[in-house]
Amino acid sequence: MLNTFLKGEKGTRLRFMGMLLSAILVLLSVFTLTQKGLNFGLDFTGGYLTEFTTSQSVELKELQSFIAKNHNGEFELTAQGNSHFQLREAPSASTTANSLDWQSAVTQNDDINAQVLSSAYIGSQVGDELFDQGCLAMFTAMIAVMLYLAVRFEWRLAVGSVVALVHDLILVLGLFSLLQIEFNLTVLASLLAIIGYSLNDSIIVGDRVRELLRVQSNNVLSPATIINNAIKSTLTRTLITSGTTLATVASVWLLAGAPLQGFAIALFTGIVVGTFSSICIAATLPELMGLSAKNYEIKVDAHTQTLLDMP
Amino acid sequence: MLSFKKDKKPSTAKFKLSYIAMLIVLFLLAISALPNLYPNKSWLHISAAPHSETQSLPSTKTLVTFLNSQGLEVEQGVDKQSTINVLLNEPTKSAQAQAAIKAQYPNTQVKIVEHATSPTWLQDFGLSPIKLGLDLNGGVLFVLDVDLDKAVDEQLVSAYQQAKSIIIKQKAHGVKAQQTQHGFEINALPNATDKLTPVIEELQSRFANLAVVTSNNGSVKTAKFSYSEQGRSAFDKEVMGQTLTTLRSRIEELGITEAVTQQQGKHRIRIELPGVQDPTEAKRIIGATASLGFYQLKEIGGQTFNMQSGGTIKLDPVPIFTGDHINNANIGRDDWGKPLVQLSLDGQGGDAMSAFSKANIGKPMATVYSEYSQNAKGEVVKKSEVINVANIAQHLSSRFSITNMKSQQAAADLALLLRAGSLTAPVTIVHEQTIGPSLGSENISNGLAALMLGMGITLAFMALWYRRLGLIANVALILNLTSLVGLMSLLPGVVLTLPGIAGLVLTIGMAVDTNVIIFERIKEERRQGRAPYQAIQEGYKQAANTIFDANITTMITALILYGIGYGPVKGFAITLALGLLTSVFTGVYVSKILSQTLYLKMGKKAGVKAHA
Numbered sequence: 047m048l049n050t051f052l053k054g055e056k057g058t059r060l061r062f063m064g065m066l067l068s069a070i071l072v073l074l075s076v077f078t079l080t081q082k083g084l085n086f087g088l089d090f091t092g093g094y095l096t097e098f099t100t101s102q103s104v105e106l107k108e109l110q111s112f113i114a115k116n117h118n119g120e121f122e123l124t125a126q127g128n129s130h131f132q133l134r135e136a137p138s139a140s141t142t143a144n145s146l147d148w149q150s151a152v153t154q155n156d157d158i159n160a161q162v163l164s165s166a167y168i169g170s171q172v173g174d175e176l177f178d179q180g181c182l183a184m185f186t187a188m189i190a191v192m193l194y195l196a197v198r199f200e201w202r203l204a205v206g207s208v209v210a211l212v213h214d215l216i217l218v219l220g221l222f223s224l225l226q227i228e229f230n231l232t233v234l235a236s237l238l239a240i241i242g243y244s245l246n247d248s249i250i251v252g253d254r255v256r257e258l259l260r261v262q263s264n265n266v267l268s269p270a271t272i273i274n275n276a277i278k279s280t281l282t283r284t285l286i287t288s289g290t291t292l293a294t295v296a297s298v299w300l301l302a303g304a305p306l307q308g309f310a311i312a313l314f315t316g317i318v319v320g321t322f323s324s325i326c327i328a329a330t331l332p333e334l335m336g337l338s339a340k341n342y343e344i345k346v347d348a349h350t351q352t353l354l355d356m357p
Numbered sequence: 358m359l360s361f362k363k364d365k366k367p368s369t370a371k372f373k374l375s376y377i378a379m380l381i382v383l384f385l386l387a388i389s390a391l392p393n394l395y396p397n398k399s400w401l402h403i404s405a406a407p408h409s410e411t412q413s414l415p416s417t418k419t420l421v422t423f424l425n426s427q428g429l430e431v432e433q434g435v436d437k438q439s440t441i442n443v444l445l446n447e448p449t450k451s452a453q454a455q456a457a458i459k460a461q462y463p464n465t466q467v468k469i470v471e472h473a474t475s476p477t478w479l480q481d482f483g484l485s486p487i488k489l490g491l492d493l494n495g496g497v498l499f500v501l502d503v504d505l506d507k508a509v510d511e512q513l514v515s516a517y518q519q520a521k522s523i524i525i526k527q528k529a530h531g532v533k534a535q536q537t538q539h540g541f542e543i544n545a546l547p548n549a550t551d552k553l554t555p556v557i558e559e560l561q562s563r564f565a566n567l568a569v570v571t572s573n574n575g576s577v578k579t580a581k582f583s584y585s586e587q588g589r590s591a592f593d594k595e596v597m598g599q600t601l602t603t604l605r606s607r608i609e610e611l612g613i614t615e616a617v618t619q620q621q622g623k624h625r626i627r628i629e630l631p632g633v634q635d636p637t638e639a640k641r642i643i644g645a646t647a648s649l650g651f652y653q654l655k656e657i658g659g660q661t662f663n664m665q666s667g668g669t670i671k672l673d674p675v676p677i678f679t680g681d682h683i684n685n686a687n688i689g690r691d692d693w694g695k696p697l698v699q700l701s702l703d704g705q706g707g708d709a710m711s712a713f714s715k716a717n718i719g720k721p722m723a724t725v726y727s728e729y730s731q732n733a734k735g736e737v738v739k740k741s742e743v744i745n746v747a748n749i750a751q752h753l754s755s756r757f758s759i760t761n762m763k764s765q766q767a768a769a770d771l772a773l774l775l776r777a778g779s780l781t782a783p784v785t786i787v788h789e790q791t792i793g794p795s796l797g798s799e800n801i802s803n804g805l806a807a808l809m810l811g812m813g814i815t816l817a818f819m820a821l822w823y824r825r826l827g828l829i830a831n832v833a834l835i836l837n838l839t840s841l842v843g844l845m846s847l848l849p850g851v852v853l854t855l856p857g858i859a860g861l862v863l864t865i866g867m868a869v870d871t872n873v874i875i876f877e878r879i880k881e882e883r884r885q886g887r888a889p890y891q892a893i894q895e896g897y898k899q900a901a902n903t904i905f906d907a908n909i910t911t912m913i914t915a916l917i918l919y920g921i922g923y924g925p926v927k928g929f930a931i932t933l934a935l936g937l938l939t940s941v942f943t944g945v946y947v948s949k950i951l952s953q954t955l956y957l958k959m960g961k962k963a964g965v966k967a968h969a
Contacts, residue, residue: 232856243867253903302803306803
């Protein structure tokens, strides 16, 4: 008896320390986000599009590495034929200087001998309106999920899950801001996947907490012990699923090449912090807000019982 | 416990029935997934241009030799009666070949058409591989901005012009139309108030979205016309719909069959043209806002128009009919060899033309060509020009020609635009992006490699960790992937993009979650001392709740994403949502039946009744 109590206490201490760590990381992320901002890709910012032809056919990869030497910013080169290319680059003031560098380099190089056909500013793929709409939809999704969880579980567990979710998103964004990795449409898609993943983890822990709280004989145990037990019994599952998902994401990172690099980095981080937050936040926060077996005793009347027993 | 015993008999019958249903579903999905093993090949279809005078299709042999000489090696050239079908060794170069053929044989029409390579019985069922997005197929992406404000202004001006002519037509003396800041108003003097109502009614029947507010200003009755918020949004919707339809038919005219045209946000349109590598022609046609109208000349009053040849001319502001009533337009040449456009009108246009020309033989009629363009300040302005004024020589009907075209190209473009319909609102291309076909195929192979590796790791791990149950999970996982691919091929409108492939990989990673939850539960039940078969039953039953909650919440996010997303994000949301469906189906349903069968059999083998 004493043994389990001690174990429980140790687990609780670990959880609270993890939560403290999370809080510090969130603060750091918010700090870099406000200081450095995100490095939005061309999908969001728009930029300059330059079309040029070369006097003889040039391999795309060779040209790519040649221009990379003469270009400081980020750019995207596509081939439209053996000797016809398009280059997209960011619009900021400093890169206009760069763009002249690479343009003079390709036009003066004897092997490439390029001729610039046109250079024009193009708008973003994502309009402002759509970006706002996207943020609104994300917000709606969160509210919808929170409502669902509040009905299915208990509002404290629902709040825990959603706070964990926001925590995951902020940390991933913070990492992207800190390392200034390009934030494009695919990274946005991965953020959306993280929402799904993070909720999944939190729900499975929350589900077990609910189950243990409802068992009458557990009334004597403190909520902290019950939460610890719930985490312990779902830990193997959490680790295995995170492990296999991480393995698949890692294989995308390794093999799928540059277009999905940002996507893989975002998901990888998201899964790691998601697993962490499902234990340290989603399960711990309800305890702080006063979750106890009593919440369920009162609630389980005939009507709620049928709701809870839904398959 | 009692109830469990009671429904033991029906449960075996139910078990058998669900077993059969499951097999049928799996079989159907597997069949649907099958065409993906046979990727489509893009062929070139070369035919004589439909409206050229000379039938100048080269022979198949000459064409093949020409292409080979251009370094575009031909794998197969098939002579179909009126078209030649060519398959290149490297189909990704089809766009290049298309341009080369067009340059060499200007009077031909070259289309890139996807041919299925799957067995015919699969095609007979209407089954085809998953559609690939731009990032996997190569092509051009355009985002267009539709200037709705401009369209509203135009519409108000047009309504004002028509109001003036209605007043004249109804001989409503004492009624006067006047332009205001936000529209226009019609004033009626005290002795003419009864004539105001029919004018308003006539105008409202022509412009349904226009709102009217009548008021008495002293003895003058005033009707103010403007767009209410509701009318404005209805008008916007109408314009966007019309623009989409027009753009779709223009793209069809360009010979691009697999294009994706969709509205993005309130006033933007996203066009994906797979397989297109040279955006110049597409850009010229898609962005063009040319329209045509036929007008009566006016000596007194009327609106002043510029002549293409210089000078100005006064015309009745209300056209006899507009380009909307043109059914077909072909190019040709007149007796002096100058290019012209032959038109044929629909019933309404034909009637208008017939009535007008009958009453006005010997009188002139003006053809006005209007186009939107950007001025130096970047504002969109409408430029209208009278391209020709001709005397009506005879009673015309639904077929006649427009002469005096600047060049062959101008005639061809005008004919194409008239066939496809004109845009009511000016559009500007705000974003343009070309993705090379080589990059596309590289993306596919990289994505597949990642899928294979991720799947391999997962399969190996599950087999090692859970042993026998792991095998069931692995069978379920493979069935899951097959079902997902089958479902994606089956549903129209599902497009696989690069993030979609990533979604597929992620789905595989997460699909085992369902099985892991169940198996861990089964292990727990076993530790509590239950028999294997009962532990399995209990494990599936207990885990069902958790799995249900976890998947519902993810489904909510996937659906909201699908609702607001477009392009790559939409592709990802579809994969995610369908992946959830198939993983619950295979992870819970199929693997439950599999493990029950497996343990039931084993139990019998060991000579122990499974449910003892």
